[in-house]
Amino acid sequence: MERAVAEKEIRSLAKYKKIAIATHSRADVDGLSAAYALTKVYPNSVICSSEEPGEGAKMLAARLGIKVEDISNLKKSDFDGLVVVDTSAYTLLPEAKGWKILMIIDHHRAEGRDMQSDIQIVDVESPSTAEIIANILPEMDRETAFALSVGIIADGARFKSARTQTFETLAKLMTIANANYSELLAIAEPDPKDEAKIAILTAMKRLNFIYIGGYVVATTEVGSNESDAASLIAEAADVVFVAKWKDREKETRISARARASVKIPLNEVMDEVAKELGGAGGGHKKAAGAALKCHTDEALKTCIDIFSKKV
Structure with a gap:
């Protein structure tokens, strides 16, 4: 416009x-x-x-x-x-x-x-x-x-x-x-509060990673500050999916990040994950997210599966 x-x-x-x-x-x-x-x-x-x-x-x-x-x-x-x-x-x-x-x-x-x-x-x-x-x-x-x-x-x-x-x-x-x-x-970019630091370090303790088509893809789960955790982990991994369970809404929130060199659009990955599991997903090519009607383990597994199919 x-x-x-x-x-x-x-x-x-x-x-x-x-x-x-x-x-x-x-x-x-x-x-x-x-x-x-x-x-x-x-x-x-x-x-x-x-x-x-x-x-x-x-x-x-x-x-x-x-x-x-x-x-x-x-x-x-x-x-x-x-x-x-x-x-x-x-x-x-x-x-x-x-x-x-x-x-x-x-x-x-x-x-x-x-x-x-x-x-x-x-x-x-x-x-x-x-x-x-x-x-x-x-x-x-x-x-x-x-x-x-x-x-x-x-x-x-x-x-x-x-x-x-x-x-x-x-x-x-x-x-x-x-x-x-x-x-x-x-x-x-404010300095994180102590609770955010703890959440991010906990995410790193729980981190898993896999090598997919030349990309290091990391997954982890947090209780809060999923966006901050995703951004920090993406400084080391090529792609990261961070999950947080929201008990009140009975849904999992995913924050996804990718390096500039990653050719797979994360907004498309999040959209397809949401269509498969129920919910909604989207965002940007390198920074995206989703709200999914399932628990964190299933959500992260589906993120990996759909990303793998696109590589």
């Missing part, structure tokens, strides 16, 4: 009196920064999500005074509708079911996408939703530029998925925000 058209679509919602702006559960910096930027377009709006946000999102919220409501506590009748950013899958925000979705802004691929809206601004080539919004809004204040800068750095996997436009956009935002890179990086 062209910038002028996208800007017009975003501003078309300014006619509504009150909008809820939602991002996926366990909000990350990218989702939060995108939602925050839109509050400047829709002043009488509320940011919402579900579950506890990630550490970087907490730090950004504290830095800029961003308040995030639990979407489950919002009364739908008090709002004209919902704008969803950084996801388009009910699996990642099941509480959005029953809401009127006014607009979706996302950068994830089509696998697992089941939310519908008349306005959908989706760029699967963008490393982050923050970058999409930064390139649509014609002007912004220092706080918004700061938030979007952090979002771009956090979701870009240390610029492994960056494009030329990413660096141009970030440079512009940093100038507006008058912020240096180290200041932004401290929020984009």
Whole structure:
């Protein structure tokens, strides 16, 4: 979608009196920064999500005074509708079911996408939703530029998925925000808390690996921080699948990561795993995930089986 058209679509919602702006559960910096930027377009709006946000999102919220409501506590009748950013899958925000979705802004691929809206601004080539919004809004204040800068750095996997436009956009935002890179990086990649360190080290203790078609593929299970564990293990393995059992939802969450040299798109692997086991999966070629209606052992075995077939 062209910038002028996208800007017009975003501003078309300014006619509504009150909008809820939602991002996926366990909000990350990218989702939060995108939602925050839109509050400047829709002043009488509320940011919402579900579950506890990630550490970087907490730090950004504290830095800029961003308040995030639990979407489950919002009364739908008090709002004209919902704008969803950084996801388009009910699996990642099941509480959005029953809401009127006014607009979706996302950068994830089509696998697992089941939310519908008349306005959908989706760029699967963008490393982050923050970058999409930064390139649509014609002007912004220092706080918004700061938030979007952090979002771009956090979701870009240390610029492994960056494009030329990413660096141009970030440079512009940093100038507006008058912020240096180290200041932004401290929020984009915060030092893990003790519980996260323990979860990651436990994942490494439980790690198994197999050699498939020239790739070292690792699997493990954690009780929390599966995304952090996957990212760290991927520094050594070529591909990693990390599983976490969610007792309340009775499902397994998978975080998958791959090195840049891996030719198998993980979003396709996660989509096929979800179709076989029930649930939903998708994401990016090198960073993807799934929510599966089975226990962790079966989920990890199926990830390996489907990846093997694609090699």
